[in-house]
Amino acid sequence: MTGHRPAGGRHAAAPGRAGRRIASSPMSKLPLRARLATTIGGAAGRMSRLAGRGDGSVIGGVIGLRVEPDLLALLAAGRRVVLVTGTNGKTTTTRLITAALGVLGQEIASNAFGANMEAGLTAALGQAPDAPLAVLETDEKYLPTVLAATRARVVALLNLSRDQMDRAAEIWMVARRWREALASATNCTVVANADDPLIAWAAAAAPDVIWVAAGQRWHEDSWCCPQCGSHLSRDELGWRCGECEFTRPPAKWVLDGSSVIDSAGRVHEVSLSLPGQANRSNAVIALAVSEVFGVEPAQALAKLRDVASVAGRYTQVERHGRQVRLLLAKNPAGWLEAFDVLDEPPVPVLLSVNAREPDGRDTSWLWDVDYRVLRGRPVFVTGERRLDLAVRLEADQVPFELVEGVDDAVDQVSGGRLDVIANYTAFQQIRVFLGRAA
């Protein structure tokens, strides 16, 4: 991490305290049992951290919720909450929105490390009892519950594509549940990616939507009209259904290459420290969300540039004199995004794949990724499912070498750099191995 840590509000910006809208602390207004639950949860989180079990944010929330099942709603009451959800880019966009809202100088509660189910959200709010703002990454499946509990002011919908399908619901079902939940969300502004048909369908039912043309690189899960099931056609103007009237909604914000047209028609260059087009998409969503809170795009963009790595993603670590850069890719759409930010060949790449519970037990998705773009550079392969990767690369005629771990690859790299692409638990293992330097 780079040291920016808005999570938990441990370093609330001093000027913000004066400007806070809520006069008395939300914490002091909580019923006794909720206060107790928060205290017990906080203590458990501290013990968990002391015991070296992660950052302790989830266990605190779990215990707190056991004492007071309505804790999330109670902790969210009186705050302006932003929920961020979608298949890819949740953690990064949460971070970018938090950075942009920093312009307001108010304390912000956020689950910045990706603990995105009810317990993680509860813990994030409990750790920042006085923060008037909250930016909360929310698991796709939990959005309806969390929306009802927090009465969010803004919901940001990024994208939907196949991901861990052995345990997640089919994505059309996810979109349908969102649609039902958002239809009755009053006093809530939905900021939605108009270029993703499933997102557009889910958001279209909401009373208040700000459409953002944030782009969609992965089309494989949206060839079918979410409304009527017919074939969707695409051209440079967007997508439309061949049979019903469903079509890409007109967008108020448009990302065009590396520039964005804002809601007032002004053009800004989206220059970020984070690499790749996917992060420019995330950034534009963050700009649109921030504007709901009165933050001007130009001010917000300056803040977005300060974000250089997010929970270890995109971090560069030195190892045995080489620069190792870590990229997380959890599903086919994520791998496309990772390929987009690779250094030019012949910079070598190490791929690492596991298939544990958080990754999805099924490795079939490897065959949805086109690895031919890796031809022309040294490719190393590791992880618990390295043999699945080996067979996959062989089929794409990409020469590769099996290695035991990161150091094996690092030691074989003659030049100065190595890019690493790993899926979820493989990524965490590599971070731990590199001493959490990342």
Place this chain on the structure above:
Amino acid sequence: MAAGPPPAGGTHARNSPGPSALRLVWVYPDLLSTYGDRGNLLVLERRARLRGIDVESVLVNADQPVPRQGDVYLMGGGEDLPQILAARRLRADGGLAAAAEGGAVVFAVCAGYQLLGTEFGGEEGQPVPGLEILNIRSGRGQRRGVGEILADVSPALGVPRLTGFENHQGVTELGPGVAALAKVVTGVGNGDGTEGARAGRMIGTYLHGPVLVRNPGLADLLLTWAAGPLPALRADDEEWTQRLREQRLAAVPAGSA
């Protein structure tokens, strides 16, 4: 480009296919390709080319006609809505049914497998008419079968134990004239201890996505039906596949259904 979308009538062939090229037709990759189904096409292409057989692969989207002159037709898995749309289109098109009638090899996975039959369960469990080219009937079961699956192939086919992954809530009944592809060792399959179905040169299975990757014997069976007897591959060309296959077979306790 992503793993799609395929260009209209797109072909993959690297060799210029002669008139004798083996024609592989992937039916509706835009609708039925949810779990890495491209793997089956890539494995067939590779195993044919390693034996000197020219291959021409045709990817047919749902808004295009299905060619009737293919040698092997592949159909993959999909969510409920795409599956229903695919059934509607394929029934109207008639190409796949005509090819199957003409003796083409058909290999269908998961949603594609259910589609071959007389009916399958829609998004609310309602019966939806299938293509009626394989005498099977599918519906929605009580629980979702998710996990590694092992199944022993009917000995007549000479294919070793199948290893794969399943993720479906379908149950399938086989009618007269249709035999089970295999007997479940671990997992759910059709729901009655059998797995998949076959009739003539048509095979359907619940082992989803790139099932041919771990089961080269099944891939070679399809190629043999289409192109005649095949020489064995060089050990080098089988090494990674065999290592993966052994690892997956060893990873699943037999009989833990």
